[in-house]
Every structure is written in C-alpha cells, then in structure tokens.
Amino acid sequence: MRIAIIGAGNMGGAIACGLVQGRKAEKREVIVANxxxxxxxxxxxxxxxxxxxNDNKEAARGADIIIVAVKPWKVSEVLKPIHPQRPQILVSLAAGVTMEQLAQYVDPEMPIFRIIPNTAIAVRASMTLVCGRNATEEQSQMLLDIFNEMGLAMMVKEEQLEAATSLSSCGIAFVLKYVQAAIQAGIEMGISPRNSMCMVAQTLTGAASILLEQDTHPSVEIDKVTTPGGITIKGLNELEHAGFTSAIIRALKASR
Structure with a gap:
C-alpha cells in the first residue's frame, strides 16, 4: 500500500512519522511532498x-491513498493538477472543506475521507475524527486502523464534525488551560512548576485511562473520591460556584 502525503507541516509530518512507526504501511511506501x-x-x-x-504529481502518481495535509485555501490548488481517480482513496485534513467541495476537484465517485486529528498526533495520542463518502466498510476500517495507530480514531457523520472538533481539537486547548491553572495553584502552594506539571499531567492521564479502559462514567468516579465533609467536595463546590461546568459548555459551543 503506497501512501502519499501532500504537505509536511505539523499534521502532515506527524502523520508521516506515525505511519512509519506503525504496522499498516512499509516505510519505503510512504512518500511526502512539500x-x-x-x-x-x-x-x-x-x-x-x-x-x-517537491512535486505533488510525483507523490500522487501510483499512490493508493493520497492524504492532503494543507491549509483549506490550498486544497483546490493542490488537487486540481493531480486530479485523483478511482481506485485511489482521497483523505483530506482541511478543516471546513466539505466532501461535496472536495468532489469538485477529483473523480466524484472515488472514496473520499475527511479526518480531523488533534495536536496529540505528534506523540501518537490523537483523538482523530473520520467521516467518509463513497467508501466501503473495508476502506473505512482501513482508515480507522491506520489512525488508531496514532491514538484513537472514531467514525462520525460529516454533519457532526464541527461539534466533535470542538470536543477533541479545540478541547485539547481547554484541557491544557486547566493544567496551566492547576500548575499556578501548585506553585502558590509551594510546589515547583515542574513537579506541579508532572502531577497534574499524570492525574489527567490516569483519569483518561479510567474512562477509556473501564465501563464507567465520570460521575461514578467523582463519587469515589468525594467523601462527605471532605476536601474534594469543597473544591468541587468552589468550581461550581465559579461557574466551571457552564464555562466549559459555553466554550465548547462557542468553538463550533
């Protein structure tokens, strides 16, 4: 399986690195154009x-999968000259460029996928959203298998992409904003910045692992550490007094 990646920026480069470290593509079958x-x-x-x-046409020639990792306003400039055709599979990372728009620049009957990774793809821990058009179940599963090697991939409907992007791509910034605030609190309480960051990051890793690996719910896990009259419930109530839940919901809805 030959995979062409057009664009070697942060996302394109991270995907190339993820592919060659995974098991779904031979290193010599990955070509990157920039x-x-x-x-x-x-x-x-x-x-x-x-x-x-440096030649997009050379990269696309003979490729089974063409991954377009360029800015949205560059998509037509990249796709028109190479005009991918069946049986090739087109994969676009361009946010906001719909599959209907992509079909204008390629064989409209070919399999087309839109994928939205987040920046954690650089460490193979992305939440990657995938939606497809004209694709078989086998082709959809192949895309999921490829991006599951770089974190967790999930099929969604195209009309859900905006909302899902708020949760997974914008959401990573909101999570890091919490980390930043927690580090500041740790420093104020006498813990070094480095140790504060490690403590908070590992706590997030643990919380995420519980939710991903166990059949549970955040409310269940919160109850486990919320002793009546204890310190956790005091902190949780302070978050609610400050509008924490409402702020998160409003931030996610605003980022659609």
Missing part, C-alpha cells in the same frame, strides 16, 4: 526510508 526542503530533510533525518519530493 514545496520547501527543510521539513522534508528533517523527516528523512529521522526516517531515511521515507521518500520525499
């Missing part, structure tokens, strides 16, 4: 087997 050499050279320095080029 107009400038600096990022391509950095990729090859880490993974010499990756093929690189």
């Amino acid at each position: 107009p400038h050499n600096e990022k391509l050279q950095a990729l090859q320095a880490r993974f010499p087997e990756i093929q690189v080029t």
Whole structure:
C-alpha cells in the first residue's frame, strides 16, 4: 500500500512519522511532498526510508491513498493538477472543506475521507475524527486502523464534525488551560512548576485511562473520591460556584 502525503507541516509530518512507526504501511511506501526542503530533510533525518519530493504529481502518481495535509485555501490548488481517480482513496485534513467541495476537484465517485486529528498526533495520542463518502466498510476500517495507530480514531457523520472538533481539537486547548491553572495553584502552594506539571499531567492521564479502559462514567468516579465533609467536595463546590461546568459548555459551543 503506497501512501502519499501532500504537505509536511505539523499534521502532515506527524502523520508521516506515525505511519512509519506503525504496522499498516512499509516505510519505503510512504512518500511526502512539500514545496520547501527543510521539513522534508528533517523527516528523512529521522526516517531515511521515507521518500520525499517537491512535486505533488510525483507523490500522487501510483499512490493508493493520497492524504492532503494543507491549509483549506490550498486544497483546490493542490488537487486540481493531480486530479485523483478511482481506485485511489482521497483523505483530506482541511478543516471546513466539505466532501461535496472536495468532489469538485477529483473523480466524484472515488472514496473520499475527511479526518480531523488533534495536536496529540505528534506523540501518537490523537483523538482523530473520520467521516467518509463513497467508501466501503473495508476502506473505512482501513482508515480507522491506520489512525488508531496514532491514538484513537472514531467514525462520525460529516454533519457532526464541527461539534466533535470542538470536543477533541479545540478541547485539547481547554484541557491544557486547566493544567496551566492547576500548575499556578501548585506553585502558590509551594510546589515547583515542574513537579506541579508532572502531577497534574499524570492525574489527567490516569483519569483518561479510567474512562477509556473501564465501563464507567465520570460521575461514578467523582463519587469515589468525594467523601462527605471532605476536601474534594469543597473544591468541587468552589468550581461550581465559579461557574466551571457552564464555562466549559459555553466554550465548547462557542468553538463550533
């Protein structure tokens, strides 16, 4: 399976690195195209087997999957000259560019996927959203398998993408904002910045692991650490007095 990635920016480069560290693609079958050499050279320095080029047409020629990892306003400029055709599969990372719009630049009957990773794809821990058009179940599963090696991938309907993006892509910034605030509290209470960050980050990792690996719910886990008259309930009530839950809901809805 030959995979072409057009664009070696943060997302394109992270996907290339994830592919060659996974089991779904041979390193020598991954080719990355980018107009400038600096990022391509950095990729090859880490993974010499990756093929690189400045020519999008060369990258797309003979590729089974073409991953377009460019800014939304660059999509037509990239796709029109190469005009992907069946049996190739097109995968677009361009936020806001619908599958109907993508179909204008390619064989409209070919399988088209839109994917929305988040920045944790750089450490193979992304929440990646996937939606497809003209795709078989096998092709959809193949895309899920590829991106599950870089975190967790989930199929959603295209009309759900905006809301899901708020939860997973914008959401990572909201989570980090909590981490930043917690670090500041830790410092005020006498803990070093580095130790505060490690404590909070590992606490988040633990909380996420509980939810992902056990058949449970946040309310159940909160109850386990909320002793009547204890310190946790005092802190939780302070969060609610400050409008914590409402602020999170409003932030997510505002980021659609």
